[in-house]
Amino acid sequence: MDRGILEPPWRGLGLGPVLAGAAIRRLSQDCVAVACEPGSADGRELTEEQHREAAAKLSRVWERIGFESFQDDVHILDCHLQRPQDLLAERQEEFNALCRAWREHHQP
DSSP states (O other): OOOOOOOGGGTTSSHHHHHHHHHHHHHTTTOSEEEEOOOOOSOOOOOHHHHHHHHHHHHHHHHTTTOEEEETTEEEEETTOHHHHHHHHHHHHHHHHHHHHHHHHHOO
């Protein structure tokens, strides 16, 4: 997976870590580790400060599914640990709870 981009209306809802985590679990079955370098991938021109802010924010998102800071803005996920699987399950449950709350609030 080269990159994942959520359209702005879908950002901040917890969907990014769920989708990325599920794709990583599916694609990394025979892998030892996965590496990523968080950064903006949606094609917008960013200042250096905006790029740093986006990378820091994405780093926090990646950490929520088990990535750990390695070096030079690279993050590593050990595919053989249970913790990333548990974290992904937590993120999925958080998103499911948000969906349930939205449905309850919007159903007549």
